[in-house]
Amino acid sequence: MRGNFGEHFRLSIFGESHGPGIGIVIDGIPAGTPIDEDEIARFMARRAPGRDPTATARREEDRVEILSGVLDGHACGTPVCGLIRNTGMHSGDYRSLIGRMRPGHADYAGFIKYGGFNDPRGGGHFSGRLTAPLVFAGSIARAILRERGITIGSHIERIGPVHDAPLDPVHPAPALLDRLSASTFPLIDPTVETDMRRHVEEAKAVLDSVGGCVECAAVGVPAGIGSPFFGSVESVFSTLAFSVPAVKAVEFGDGTAIADLPGSQANDSMTYSDGLVTCLTNHNGGVTGGITNGMPVLVRVTLKPTPSISRPQHTVDLNTGNDTTLEIHGRHDPCIVPRAAVVIESILAIALLELSMDDAATRPS
Numbered sequence: 073m074r075g076n077f078g079e080h081f082r083l084s085i086f087g088e089s090h091g092p093g094i095g096i097v098i099d100g101i102p103a104g105t106p107i108d109e110d111e112i113a114r115f116m117a118r119r120a121p122g123r124d125p126t127a128t129a130r131r132e133e134d135r136v137e138i139l140s141g142v143l144d145g146h147a148c149g150t151p152v153c154g155l156i157r158n159t160g161m162h163s164g165d166y167r168s169l170i171g172r173m174r175p176g177h178a179d180y181a182g183f184i185k186y187g188g189f190n191d192p193r194g195g196g197h198f199s200g201r202l203t204a205p206l207v208f209a210g211s212i213a214r215a216i217l218r219e220r221g222i223t224i225g226s227h228i229e230r231i232g233p234v235h236d237a238p239l240d241p242v243h244p245a246p247a248l249l250d251r252l253s254a255s256t257f258p259l260i261d262p263t264v265e266t267d268m269r270r271h272v273e274e275a276k277a278v279l280d281s282v283g284g285c286v287e288c289a290a291v292g293v294p295a296g297i298g299s300p301f302f303g304s305v306e307s308v309f310s311t312l313a314f315s316v317p318a319v320k321a322v323e324f325g326d327g328t329a330i331a332d333l334p335g336s337q338a339n340d341s342m343t344y345s346d347g348l349v350t351c352l353t354n355h356n357g358g359v360t361g362g363i364t365n366g367m368p369v370l371v372r373v374t375l376k377p378t379p380s381i382s383r384p385q386h387t388v389d390l391n392t393g394n395d396t397t398l399e400i401h402g403r404h405d406p407c408i409v410p411r412a413a414v415v416i417e418s419i420l421a422i423a424l425l426e427l428s429m430d431d432a433a434t435r436p437s
Contacts, residue, residue, distance in 0.1 A: 077312065080429035081422060083209055087158075088191045089199035095155040096205035098141075098212065100429065103149030105216060107142045112211040118256050118414040119207050126257075126272045126407045133159070136208050147212075154208045158201075171391035172398050176379025178317070183390065200317050200408065203415045210418020213425040217290075220428075224421055225249025226288035226413045227258040229372060231268040232275075236287075237261040241325070241354040241370050244289045253417060257410050276406040281378040283318070284409035286416045288371050290424060293358065295349075295366035297427045304362025305369065308427055312419035313373055318408050321374035325357025340367070369424070373416050380404035 077083045080100050087094030113135065120134040134156055141152030170192060173180040178198040182190040191197065214224050223246040227236055237260040239248075252258040259265055275282045298305035310322045330338050333355065340351035340360075351367050358369040380400045389396045405411070 077315075077422075078426050081209075081213065081426045083206075083422070085202060085205050087156075087202065087205075088197050089158070089201040090191065091158060093155050093157040094202055094205055095153065096209055097151050097153045098209050099151040101141070101147040101149070101152055101212060102216075103147055105147040105212070107138070107145055107147055107152075107212065108215065109136075109138070109145075111215065112136060112208060114254070115207055115211045115414055115418070116204065119204060119411050121405075121411070124256055124410060126269065126405065126410050134204050152212070154205060156204050156208070169398070169400070172389050172396060173387050174379065174398065174400060175385045175387055176376075180388075198317055203316055203412075206312075206315075206422070207414055207418045210415075210421045214417070214421035216425055217421055217428075221292040222290055222424065223249050223292055224288070224290045224417050225251075225253040225258075226286050226417050227252050227260050228268065228409055228413060229285040229287035231284035231407055231409050232271045232282045234264055234267045234271050236264055239287055239289050239370065241357075241368065242351070244291055244368050244370075246291055249289060249291065253414070258413050272407045275377075279382040281381050281404075281406045283375050283377040284407065285372055285374045286409060286413050288373070288413075288416045288420055290358075290369040290420055293364050293366070293369050293424065295364055297364040297424065298359065298362045299427075299430070300362045303427065303430060305359045305364060305423065305427060306362060309371065309420060309423040312423055313371075313416070316373075316375075316412070316415060316419070318375040318378070318412065319373055320376050323357075323372045323374075324359055325370055326355045327357075327372060330355055340365075369420070371416075371420065373412075375409055375412055378405045378408050 075085045078100070082099040084097040116134045116136060137155045139153040139155055141148050141150045179192060182198055217224070225248065227239070229236055229238070239260065248260070257265060272282055306324055313319050313322050326333070338355050340353045340355055342349055342351055349366065351365065354367045354370060357371060358364055358367040382399055382401060384397045384399050387396060387398045
């Protein structure tokens with residue numbers, strides 16, 4: 073397992089879905105950084121299970137125990153270790169699944185990778201539960217970025233075929249991003265919530281699940297963060313985004329739709345505004361050449377339907393070497409998208425902080 077990320081804001085993640093706990097060690101937090109545990113708790117609550125009809129019934133408080141690196145509300149400059157204890161496991165739900173591979177899950181790939189020694193309960197270390205430590209790390213990263221004038225927020229761009237209004241790609245208001253980042257079901261147009269929830273409930277009623285998309289923006293990001301080739305904003309963010317088990321696609325700016333435009337439209341024309349260079353459009357999502365250009369960083373992340381569904385599915389039984397059918401019982405999200413919003417915000421914060429620290433370390437004096 074590659075549980076490490078970063079050269080400057082360094083993360084080491086650990087734990088399994090049904091183990092005693094999950095957590096993360098964070099190195100590189102500057103000494104004196106304020107650590108607001110109340111704010112961290114608010115972000116953790118947005119991701120926590122069991123708090124919304126679209127989420128799993130598994131109830132976890134997701135309270136972070138900070139074991140090291142913090143004293144009197146400030147980082148000491150030493151590694152910070154955050155532990156989240158698992159308390160709501162029903163591991164018996166998975167006994168009948170041993171040897172029978174769940175379609176859409178990492179069961180088979182993990183079995184081959186680890187020779188059958190992987191933990192299948194709740195997905196083990198493949199579980200989306202491991203995104204909780206990322207939210208803890210992201211909460212600290214976004215607090216550091218906020219002191220530098222950077223605001224991050226996201227909304228549910230769509231669930232299934234039901235779309236929210238899009239973010240303004242050129243001028244997303246910081247106040248709007250703050251409002252969205254305080255919500256457990258973040259929407260720009262609240263009137264679409266009923267249709268989104270109805271779509272989830274209809275899928276749940278027939279033992280199915282649905283996916284969707286989260287759109288996330290960071291405003292106040294200065295030009296010059298990131299570097300070619302392997303340190304681009306897109307590649308670093310995508311590395312983190314694709315660590316989230318449900319993520320299947322990442323887009324910056326117009327994403328795949330930019331292929332429909334001629335260069336004369338896809339290019340973001342530039343102008344001076346109050347002595348600063350800015351762009352009239354933001355088709356490239358605030359990143360060109362892998363480097364931020366001063367426009368809002370705009371990303372969309374697509375998440376697949378939750379693979380754990382109670383419908384009969386065709387699969388294989390490795391114990392017998394035969395085909396079989398499988399019905400998954402237990403507590404699972406009919407839609408992961410609302411809980412994923414704060415995760416996407418967190419990884420954008422981690423990526424931007426890591427890259428800005430890289431720039432600070434390599435910039436000529």
